[in-house]
Amino acid sequence: xxxxxxxxxxxxxxxxxxxxxxxxxxxxxxxxxxxxxxxxxxxxxxxxxxxxxxxxxxxxxxxxxxxxxxxxxxxxxxxxxxxxxxxxxxxxxxxxxxxxxxxxxxxxxxxxxxxxxxxxxxxxxxxxxxxxxxxxxxxxxxxxxxxxxxxxxxxxxxxxxxxxxxxxxxxxxxxxxxxxxxxxxxxxxxxxxxxxxxxxxxxxxxxxxxxxxxxxxxxxxxxxxxxxxxxxxxxxxxxxxxxxxxxxxxxxxxxxxxxxxxxxxxxxxxxxxxxxxxxxxxxxxxxxxxxxxxxxxxxxxxxxxxxxxxxxxxxxxxxxxxxxx
Numbered sequence: 001x002x003x004x005x006x007x008x009x010x011x012x013x014x015x016x017x018x019x020x021x022x023x024x025x026x027x028x029x030x031x032x033x034x035x036x037x038x039x040x041x042x043x044x045x046x047x048x049x050x051x052x053x054x055x056x057x058x059x060x061x062x063x064x065x066x067x068x069x070x071x072x073x074x075x076x077x078x079x080x081x082x083x084x085x086x087x088x089x090x091x092x093x094x095x096x097x098x099x100x101x102x103x104x105x106x107x108x109x110x111x112x113x114x115x116x117x118x119x120x121x122x123x124x125x126x127x128x129x130x131x132x133x134x135x136x137x138x139x140x141x142x143x144x145x146x147x148x149x150x151x152x153x154x155x156x157x158x159x160x161x162x163x164x165x166x167x168x169x170x171x172x173x174x175x176x177x178x179x180x181x182x183x184x185x186x187x188x189x190x191x192x193x194x195x196x197x198x199x200x201x202x203x204x205x206x207x208x209x210x211x212x213x214x215x216x217x218x219x220x221x222x223x224x225x226x227x228x229x230x231x232x233x234x235x236x237x238x239x240x241x242x243x244x245x246x247x248x249x250x251x252x253x254x255x256x257x258x259x260x261x262x263x264x265x266x267x268x269x270x271x272x273x274x275x276x277x278x279x280x281x282x283x284x285x286x287x288x289x290x291x292x293x294x295x296x297x298x299x300x301x302x303x304x305x306x307x308x309x310x311x312x313x314x315x316x317x318x319x320x321x322x323x324x325x
Contacts, residue, residue: 003123003272009316011123015115016312018217019224026228036222040284043114043218049172051117051212055134056176057205058127061184065128068270072132075274076139079256083108084147086255087247095154098296103240105152105289106303107247109144110280113137113169114219115308119315120276131180132273138173140277144285152286153293222284227305235302244282244303249314253279257321272322279318281307 025031059065087104094100110116112133120133145164150156164170183190188205191197227235235241256278260271282304290300 003319003322005316005320008123008319009312011119012312012315015119015122015216015220016223016308018220019227019308022221022224023228024224026225031225036225039218039222039225043215043222045168047211047215047218048113048117049168050208051113051215052134052137052169052172053176054205054208054212055117055127055130056180057186057188057208058130060186061180065131066181068128068132068267069135071266072135072270072274073139075256075260075270076136076277077143078259079252079274079278080108080139080143080147082255082259083247083252084151086251087151098294099240099299101152101154102286102290102295102299102303103244103247105148105295106244106282106286106300106307107252108151109140109148109283109285110248110252110278111219111283111308112140112277112280114215114284116277116280118216118219119280120273123276124272126269129269129273132270133277134169134173134176136274136277138170140283141167141170144283144289148285149289149293152289152295158293219284223305223308226301230301230305234298235305238299238302240299241302241306244299245307245310248282248307249279249310250318253318257324261324275318275322276315279311279315281311 022031026035087107088095091100091104095104117130117133117137120129124130142164145160145167149158149160179187186205187201189198190201253275256275260266260274284304286295286304287297287300289295290297
């Protein structure tokens with residue numbers, strides 16, 4: 001699986017450029033107050049579930065795909081737990097500092113859903129890759145609402161197991177996977193070509209795709225708005241933000257890379273999916289959890305934005321290792 005450095009960089013840049021219109025509109029005071037909240041809600045409850053669903057609509061069912069889904073889940077769990085162990089050890093003496101708790105979360109949990117899925121779709125555009133990416137996102141959601149909340153609060157009483165399973169992307173996976181196994185083909189292939197039944201599902205699939213494709217512009221618009229609202233000094237003057245960026249964008253993907261090199265027989269598609277998903281910038285959930293669970297939002301917000309800016313360079317650089325996978 002050959003992927004050029006410039007191809008990866010171009011893919012990242014074209015995604016980040018989508019933040020520019022929202023940045024300009026916010027600077028010109030053309031957007032209503034609370035626009036990011038509305039965008040976030042629509043993206044979470046509508047766009048990403050359909051993105052997950054449509055990930056299973058790009059290829060026919062195969063038993064090897066199901067096996068690779070389990071392997072992907074195993075890699076995703078292992079990579080996250082390795083990184084959690086690392087940040088807990090690194091910051092063991094400063095776990096009572098709200099800024100450090102934010103850095104711990106920001107170093108582990110990346111934007112594998114809103115940024116990662118569209119990125120992989122744009123770079124590879126293969127149904128198999130997107131299915132594995134959807135599995136990775138499901139693992140991310142399970143861990144962020146449990147282990148992630150513990151990292152950012154330092155207290156197990158805040159862990160929300162119910163929300164780990166009752167979130168839109170995970171529910172979408174629970175619907176998509178059985179349907180994928182039962183039908184063994186995309187819904188757009190139901191019925192004979194030219195019949196009313198087939199036409200209905202083809203058009204339905206096209207509508208679902210439109211909602212799924214809105215994920216990227218909406219997520220980047222949120223980044224653009226927040227960047228416009230932030231003082232540049234606040235963005236670049238916080239040393240802990242650079243620490244989280246180094247851990248998330250460099251250490252985490254390298255840790256995942258080293259782990260997967262121990263399994264040479266595993267599909268390269270699975271390895272690439274996990275590797276790039278681990279290389280994604282810090283999740284926007286970092287800021288939401290910081291505000292909700294007593295973290296430091298003045299560290300969380302610049303961490304998310306700086307990670308997103310720096311990933312233009314780090315993701316292409318990390319892609320140079322893909323040939324070894």
